[in-house]
Amino acid sequence: MRLNWTGEPWHEAEPLECAMVVPETADCATFTFRAPSGAWFDYQPGQFVTLDLPLPGGNVQRTYTISSSPSRPLSISITVKAQPGSVGGRWMLDHLRPGMRLGAWGPAGIFSSLRHPAAKYLFISAGSGITPMMSMATWAWDSGEMPDITFVHAARRPSDIIFRDRLEQFANRVPGLQLRFTVEEPDPFRTWPGYRGRLSQIMLGLMAPDYLEREVFCCGPAPFMQAVREMLVSLGYDMARYHQESFGAPVHSEAEAPEINDVSPVETARAEILFATSGVTATCAETDTVLAVARRAGLNIPSGCTFGLCGTCKVKKRSGDVHMVHNGGISDDDVAEGWILACCSNPMGRVEVEV
Incomplete structure (x- = not known):
């Protein structure tokens, strides 16, 4: 179907139509949406949308980070991995198909590299926390300027690394994007030459020796992000340059951003x-x-x-x-x-x- 693009930005009053479903890994898929009117999408890389999902027991609203980039404005994509106990994500993976329409709100959120310009970036993610990093990496790739991004991602197995092929295609073309993957265990009968084990201070120093010079963006489960913060604090990193987004609870505005009250040793105590x-x-x-x-x-x-x-x-x-x-x-x-x-x-x- 060929759409007649209107030249107008999409507004949340218009439902989104699912155009394509692309499997990524086991229990994970990317859903691409377009505006039936032909409107285009305007947002910041790293932001999220809220979808109105028609579950059998009644509609529920769930927020999902946009995994596509605003540099490609004719559609918008979210990447969903069914988490333990997931309701909305499980319904989408099992039932959402091309042609179906959903109500949506947004885009919104403050987790974006555009809000914190820097010469060097360090992206650190785990699991489906890779989605905003993919949006920001794609934006950097499409900008036409050589990026300087060290992209660190932790997964259970190599086969669980979402967007691995696409990121490697980017990195194969530009030396400014350096990929660093670590996994808990290799896939059976497949050699894994990369890092193994939980992300640690030593590993981080090997992956990004100049981490003190980089603006850090982190997304993943709460325990993972806490561990990253503790690593950076103990290594003397300037935490004013640290930014995080939990894929469980995206933040709409600076005012809503929760305070991070990590307990750390105090020299005078x-x-x-x-x-x-x-x-x-x-x-x-x-x-x-x-x-x-x-x-x-x-x-x-x-x-x-x-x-x-x-x-x-x-x-x-x-x-x-x-x-x-x-x-x-x-x-x-x-x-x-x-x-x-x-x-x-x-x-x-x-x-x-x-x-």
Whole structure:
């Protein structure tokens, strides 16, 4: 069907018509929409739209980041991955087909590289949090200027990396777009030459050695974004240049942006560590590590790398809280059972450990 483009921008009073459905990965697809009137789409890369979905039990409204770029204004696309317990996404994957029309509101949102011009960017995403990064990367590609973007993405497996082929096509043509993927595990019977494991400080330093010079945009599950923030803070990054968007709760305006109140060690705050096995109590600053305090007290905790990678300094915490930013030297199960790595754990208040 050939449309007669009106030269007018799309307005939310007009429904969107699904024009195409493209599978991306398992349980993930891109839905492309157009305006029946022939209107074009005006938005900022990284923004989102709200769709009115006609579910059997009644209409529900869900927000989805736009994965296409405003540099290609004749259509608009969203990429949906069914999350555990998903209702709207599951309905779209199972039932939304070309020709169907949906009510929509927007575009809206403040998560966009256009709002924070910079010479260098660092995009960090996980899972379907890649969608706004794809929009911003496409915009940079279409701008006609050489981009300087390091694009870091974490996925469960290589086959779960959304937009991988398209991003590699971009990167193969311009040296200014550097792709850095890390996965939890490789696909069966397929070689994976890239990074493996959870994103860490060491990995980030290898992926983007000049990260301190880059404007950071981050999107993914809340625990992932918190881990990224903790990494950057501990590495001395200027967090005024950090921007994030949760794909679970997009923000419409600056006024609605939630405050990020991460707990981090304060040099002037005092703490106390009880080394229970030795019967030694030591006072210190929150910025001191358990390992450093133990050494000053004449106690020996076996250690190796001293930056949370080897796991040699793992000790049991009996009580209290620590701030620990490690590099993969301890498992989530161990942390849940009370184990910490002494070399990268800062005491927050009074802490008791088995040393």
